[in-house]
Amino acid sequence: MTKKNHDADVAFIQALAELLRENDLTELQVKRDYGADDSLNVRVSRHIQQQAAVQVAAPAPAPAAAPAAAPAAPAASSPDDPADHPGAVTSPMVGTVYMQAEPGADPFISVGASVSEGDTLLIVEAMKTMNHIPAPRSGTIKRIVVEDGAAVEFGTPLVILE
Template sequence: MTKKNHDADVAFIQALAELLRENDLTELQVKRDYGADDSLNVRVSRHTQQQVVTQVSAPTPALAAPAATPAGPAPTPKTDDPAEDPGAVTSPMVGTVYMQAEPGADPFISVGAAVSEGDTLLIVEAMKTMNHIPAPRSGKVKRIIVEDGAAVEFGTPLVILE
C-alpha cells in the first residue's frame, strides 16, 4: 500500500467515525475493494457515548445486538427516556423510517389516533425491503418519537402507545 492510499484510508476511517457520531449509530461496517487482491475492511463501533473504537480487519460476523430489557411494572415512569416507557414500540431492525406508504400519502398514524393490534404504525426500510411495523396491541398513539426518513437502530423507540 502506498503512502497516498494509507492517507486516503485514514481519512476514510475518520469520516466513518464522524458519520457514526453525527447519526448516533453504534456500529458501521464497510468493505472497500481496490482491485482483485486488494481491499480494506473497516468496522467502526461505539460502545459508549465518549468512546469510539475503530477496528480494521478481515470480514467477521456482526456482533449480536444487546437484548432489550423489559420494562418493569412501574405505574408512573419518572424518566424522560422513551425506551423505558411501558408503551414504547421499538424498532426490530436497523433501517430508515417512513411514516407513510409512499411520498405524498397520508401517514399511517398521528398523535391521538386509535390503533388496533396489527395495524401498521410505520415502515422501516432495510436493504431495499419495506418492513411494516405492526401495533403490538390496541391503544392510542401517545407520542411519535421518530421523524420520517430518520435512520434507526435495533431497539430504537419509535412510538409510544397508551
C-alpha cells in the same frame, strides 16, 4: 498457515479497522479465499455510544408564579424519556423511518389514533426493503417520537402506545 500469510492477515485486519473508523461504520465483514481449503473470515465491529433522539415538541406553558431562573434537569434523568416508557414501540432494525406508504399519502398513524394489534404503525426502510412495523398490541397512539425520513438505530423508540 505460514508466517507470511499471518503477517499479511494482521495487516489486512488492521486496514479493515482503519476503514471502519474512517468511514464511521459500525461493522464490516470480509471473507478472503486463499485456496480450496484455506480462507480467512473476518468480522470487525465497534460499539458507538448512541445519543438520545432529538424531539420536537411545543414547550408546556409555564405557570405565572414560576421562579425566573430554575436550572433545567438533565435530559437523561427525565421521566419523559421515551426509551424508559413501558408503552414504547422500538425499532427492530437500523434504517430510515417513513410515516406513510408513499409520498403524499396519509400517514399510517397520528397522535390520539386507536390501533389494533398488527396494524402498521410506520415503515422502516433497511437495505432497500420496506419493513412494515406492526402494533404489538391494541391501544392509542400517545406520542410519535420520530420524524418522517429520520434515521433510526436498533432499539430506538418510535412511538408510545398505551
